[in-house]
Amino acid sequence: MTNDNPRTVIAQGTFDLLHPGHVHYLEEAATMGDELYVIVARKSNVDHKEAPICSASQRRDVVDALEVVDEAILGHEEDIFAPIERIDPDVIALGHDQHHDGGAIEDELARRGIDCVVERASGCESAREDELLSTRLIIDQILERRGQP
Numbered sequence: 001m002t003n004d005n006p007r008t009v010i011a012q013g014t015f016d017l018l019h020p021g022h023v024h025y026l027e028e029a030a031t032m033g034d035e036l037y038v039i040v041a042r043k044s045n046v047d048h049k050e051a052p053i054c055s056a057s058q059r060r061d062v063v064d065a066l067e068v069v070d071e072a073i074l075g076h077e078e079d080i081f082a083p084i085e086r087i088d089p090d091v092i093a094l095g096h097d098q099h100h101d102g103g104a105i106e107d108e109l110a111r112r113g114i115d116c117v118v119e120r121a122s123g124c125e126s127a128r129e130d131e132l133l134s135t136r137l138i139i140d141q142i143l144e145r146r147g148q149p
């Protein structure tokens, strides 16, 4: 049976060098509705940490290949609310450590007339050996192991 009124969820992030923490986040975001769209951040908007290694379109293509994702799209360069206005989601799923203020996002959504709730996803609890679950930690580990002698 087809769902005539699917609940749409938006997740977002940099997604440079995909790891299981990303999969955890996207799988949880998908449970918040029926269709999952993912906005992949432009390099120019990743200003709170080191710039991503992979290009925006390559990061988008890898996220888009995940079964749990209905569609991954490139973020807007200037107005981060432009894709949200176009997709008109029911839920925005913030990552557990995303620096964005959920209240401020809700205020801006209301100002633009977008009826949407903001949820916070959980962190990935993995007790596995060799746990990294962070792009920064993976890159640090690569530099440590493979860096110049």
Ligand SMILES: Cc1cc2nc3c(=O)[nH]c(=O)nc-3n(C[C@H](O)[C@H](O)[C@H](O)COP(=O)(O)O)c2cc1C
Residues within 6 Å of the ligand: 012, 013, 014, 015, 039, 040, 041, 042, 043, 045, 046, 047, 074, 075, 076, 077, 079, 080, 081, 082, 083, 084, 092, 094, 095, 098, 099, 100, 105
């Ligand atoms: C609701 C929402 C919408 C966003 N839309 C965009 C966008 O259109 N373009 C973009 O470059 N970044 C967008 N971002 C920002 C990035 O996706 C992201 O939060 C941040 O810049 C990358 O850091 P992170 O991976 O540590 O979260 C959005 C963030 C949020 C919370």
Ligand SMILES: Nc1ncnc2c1ncn2[C@@H]1O[C@H](COP(=O)(O)OP(=O)(O)OP(=O)(O)O)[C@@H](O)[C@H]1O
Residues within 6 Å of the ligand: 012, 013, 014, 015, 016, 020, 021, 022, 024, 025, 049, 094, 095, 096, 097, 098, 122, 123, 124, 125, 133, 134, 135, 136, 137
């Ligand atoms: N270990 C994790 N558990 C749950 N969610 C995660 C985890 N790692 C990343 N995410 C989520 O995935 C989304 C994209 O994360 P991002 O691209 O910033 O990866 P990251 O590994 O946290 O990067 P970095 O370590 O460079 O900050 C964010 O919403 C973030 O909260």
